[in-house]
Structures are given as structure tokens and as C-alpha cells.
Amino acid sequence: MTTTSIPTDRRARMRQSVAPFLSFYEGSFLHLNGRPDMANFAVGNPQEMPLPEYVEALRRHVEPRDKDWFAYKTSEAASRRTVARTLGQRTGMKWHPADVAMTNGGFAALAVTLRTLVEPGDEVIFLSPPWFFYEFLTLAAGGEPVRVRLDPPDFEPDLDRIDAAIGPRTRAIIVNSPHNPSGRIYPPAILAPLAAMLADAAERIGHPVWIISDEPYNRIVFDGRECHSPAEYHPHTVVTYSYAKTLLAPGQRIGYLAVPPTLPADERAVLRDEVFLQQAATGWAFPNALLQHALADFERLSIDVGALQRRRDRLVPALREVGYDASMPEGTFYTMARSPLADDVAFSEILARHRVLVLPGTIVEVPGWFRISLTASDDMVDAGIPRLAAAMAEARAGG
Numbered sequence: 525m526t527t528t529s530i531p532t533d534r535r536a537r538m539r540q541s542v543a544p545f546l547s548f549y550e551g552s553f554l555h556l557n558g559r560p561d562m563a564n565f566a567v568g569n570p571q572e573m574p575l576p577e578y579v580e581a582l583r584r585h586v587e588p589r590d591k592d593w594f595a596y597k598t599s600e601a602a603s604r605r606t607v608a609r610t611l612g613q614r615t616g617m618k619w620h621p622a623d624v625a626m627t628n629g630g631f632a633a634l635a636v637t638l639r640t641l642v643e644p645g646d647e648v649i650f651l652s653p654p655w656f657f658y659e660f661l662t663l664a665a666g667g668e669p670v671r672v673r674l675d676p677p678d679f680e681p682d683l684d685r686i687d688a689a690i691g692p693r694t695r696a697i698i699v700n701s702p703h704n705p706s707g708r709i710y711p712p713a714i715l716a717p718l719a720a721m722l723a724d725a726a727e728r729i730g731h732p733v734w735i736i737s738d739e740p741y742n743r744i745v746f747d748g749r750e751c752h753s754p755a756e757y758h759p760h761t762v763v764t765y766s767y768a769k770t771l772l773a774p775g776q777r778i779g780y781l782a783v784p785p786t787l788p789a790d791e792r793a794v795l796r797d798e799v800f801l802q803q804a805a806t807g808w809a810f811p812n813a814l815l816q817h818a819l820a821d822f823e824r825l826s827i828d829v830g831a832l833q834r835r836r837d838r839l840v841p842a843l844r845e846v847g848y849d850a851s852m853p854e855g856t857f858y859t860m861a862r863s864p865l866a867d868d869v870a871f872s873e874i875l876a877r878h879r880v881l882v883l884p885g886t887i888v889e890v891p892g893w894f895r896i897s898l899t900a901s902d903d904m905v906d907a908g909i910p911r912l913a914a915a916m917a918e919a920r921a922g923g
Contacts, residue, residue, distance in 0.1 A: 534663055541659040541669075544887045552872070556881050563908030565896040566881045568857040570772045572901050578771055581821035585814055593813065598800070599626040600816045606823055607780050611763070614742070615756050618785055623792050625799045626816060629777035630740045630766025631657065632809040637736055637762045637781050638665035638696075639802040640795065646695035648736075651681060653888040655704050655738070667695065676860065676890060677851055679706035681714055683721055690725045696734040697722070699754055702741040705860055705888045705895045707853020709751055719757035732760040740766040740779070743826060745855040746833045759786040769857070772827045772899065778811040778819065832857065835898045835905055846913040847920075857898050860890065864919040868894050874918055878911040
């Protein structure tokens with residue numbers, strides 16, 4: 525898709541789709557984030573200093589080694605080889621470096637993918653609760669977003685609901701596993717029948733239904749679980765990834781999109797050209813030179829996933845003990861908890877008075893719930909548990 529302008533009514537829908545997030549971000553978050561007395565569970569931001577090895581990797585590659593070190597960069601050959609090798613190790617498939625496009629973060633990978641696949645009026649299914657920019661990015665690409673609800677507290681995908689949402693204009697479905705905000709990991713028992721269902725739907729409607737597999741948390745998994753990619757089951761898949769989660773460095777924007785070797789070679793060749801075109805049209809959506817130079821080093825690094833799991837194992841039982849209905853995430857940074865008030869925004873304000881900052885569930889389309897990030901420090905968890913209990917007591921007392 526190569527639209528040069530967005531109609532006024534579509535811009536209004538885009539604004540509306542992110543209005544709850546912007547209201548929170550420009551209000552409570554900017555006002556309270558960074559306060560030293562705040563137990564900050566709002567978003568997946570670092571609450572401790574960056575990995576020393578990450579900082580050292582940046583230092584090691586900042587010194588230019590040739591005149592083109594900081595010249596214009598697209599998808600560097602070394603970066604593509606690194607990603608293809610890593611994808612091969614994860615999936616057991618032989619990925620081709622030419623089918624990898626490096627992007628300035630997972631956000632850009634999604635934007636470029638949607639602009640590549642979607643024609644005006646095409647429908648894109650996403651599972652709700654979603655990451656809060658899926659609808660926005662679909663609208664920006666000229667598509668029509670279609671929600672399929674996941675019911676709390678299990679947030680289990682319902683294949684019958686997905687099948688019922690597929691129509692003649694369906695172009696893609698966004699699948700996010702491990703799932704933000706629930707922490708669910710979709711196993712082969714879900715992914716394989718989903719792929720079969722989409723193959724049947726393609727026969728019915730006369731064109732492929734793509735899976736856009738949004739996988740920024742695919743290495744943030746707990747209890748020894750495995751995270752499988754839909755690309756292992758469905759050739760018409762685009763994998764999008766961000767290094768921001770594994771490295772907990774969201775301000776350093778590098779990610780990628782990739783298509784599997786099981787997609788027919790002629791289709792992959794067409795996609796390569798179209799992806800490049802859309803990366804340029806999106807505003808040169810390639811990572812900075814330094815981040816690409818250091819990528820092979822980054823691939824060997826990770827935040828302490830065991831520490832996240834230990835916080836989960838402390839926090840979730842503590843929440844349940846004082847009366848919260850809280851999910852036990854299988855991966856990601858997040859757990860969901862049911863608000864004692866139907867108005868989750870109002871309850872988040874009570875929590876803020878108790879010096880606890882969370883993300884209201886309304887922002888991720890789960891009213892009556894709120895999301896807690898496990899990237900909070902251990903000290904924040906220690907301080908936050910009694911404050912969460914006090915807020916629950918206040919809400920129950922009608923305060």
C-alpha cells in the first residue's frame with residue numbers, strides 16, 4: 525500500500541484508538557513516573573541500571589572501523605545473517621538472510637508489515653486484549669481492524685471465534701505470543717489448528733490469510749516452557765521482533781521482520797522489494813548503524829529472566845492472598861489483576877495515592893482489570909505489596 529495521505533475520518537479513528545493510552549501517558553504516567561517513592565509497575569521500562577555487557581557492546585562498536593561505519597544503513601548483511609541464524613536455532617528451519625529486514629524496533633516492524641500486506645479496506649484480525657497500537661497501525665495502513673475477544677481470566681484464544689471473524693476481505697491476523705498483557709504462551713495445540721483453519725479459509729475466500737506473529741517476548745518465558753512461532757506451522761507468516769524486551773533497553777530501537785523459508789520463493793522475492801519500499805515510505809525504518817554493528821553481541825545477552833520469574837512467584841500469590849484475582853503469566857513482563865472496583869481507572873488513582881503506579885485495564889481493552897509489570901525492582905515489589913493490600917482494603921471499605 526502506498527497511500528500518501530490519511531482521510532480525516534480515519535485520522536479521527538486513529539486518535540480514538542489510542543486516546544485511553546495518551547490520557548494515561550500524558551496524565552498519571554508523566555506526573556508520577558520517576559518519583560523515588562513510587563512502586564512503578566506501569567510499563568516495561570527498566571527500573572534498574574542497564575546490563576553492563578550491553579553498555580560494553582555499545583562501547584566496543586562505537587569506534588569507527590572504516591569510513592562507512594556511520595553512513596546510510598539499510599538491512600546490513602551481518603545483521604541479517606545473525607537474525608537468520610538465531611531464527612534457525614529457535615525454529616529448526618533454515619531461514620534466508622535475504623528474507624530478514626532490520627527495523628528500528630518492533631513498532632516499525634509491525635508498521636512496515638501492515639503497509640506491505642494490506643490494501644485499502646482489507647481486514648486485519650487482532651486478539652483483544654491487545655498491545656494498544658494494533659488498531660492504530662492497522663488503520664494507518666488503510667486496513668479495517670476486527671477484534672476477537674479473549675475472555676479473562678484465562679485469555680484463551682477461541683478458534684471458533686477467529687473462524688467466524690474471517691471474511692472475504694480478511695488479509696491477516698495478528699498473533700502475539702507470549703501475549704501482552706496476559707502472559708499466555710500459545711502452544712502447538714493452538715498454533716497448529718489455527719494454521720489449518722487459515723489454510724481452509726484461504727481456499728474459501730480465494731487468497732492467503734497471513735499471520736503477523738508479534739514475538740518481542742519470545743525469550744521471556746518462565747518455568748522452562750518453550751515458545752513456538754506460528755511460522756513453524758503456517759508459511760504465510762511474517763515474524764516481527766524487538767530486542768527491547770530481552771535487553772530491557774526500549775529506547776534503543778532495533779528489531780526485524782522476517783518470512784519463513786516455507787513460503788514459496790516467488791512470493792518471498794516479491795515481498796523483499798515491497799518491504800524495502802515500505803521501509804523507505806515509513807520514514808527510513810532501519811536501525812541506526814551502531815545498533816546493527818553490535819547486534820551479534822546483543823544476541824548473546826539477556827536480562828535475568830529468572831529474576832522476573834521470582835518476582836512473579838512472590839507478587840502473584842501476595843496479590844491473591846489479599847483478595848485480587850491475578851493471572852499467573854507463562855511469559856512476558858506482565859500479570860493481570862482484577863480491580864475491586866468496576867472502574868479500573870478510578871482504582872488506579874486509589875493505587876497512585878498509595879504510591880503504586882499500574883496500567884489501567886481499559887487501556888488494553890480489559891475494563892475492570894489492571895496490568896502490573898514485573899520489570900519493577902525487587903525493592904518496588906517489597907514496597908508495593910503492602911500498598912496494594914491497603915488500596916484493596918480502601919476500595920472494599922468504599923473509600
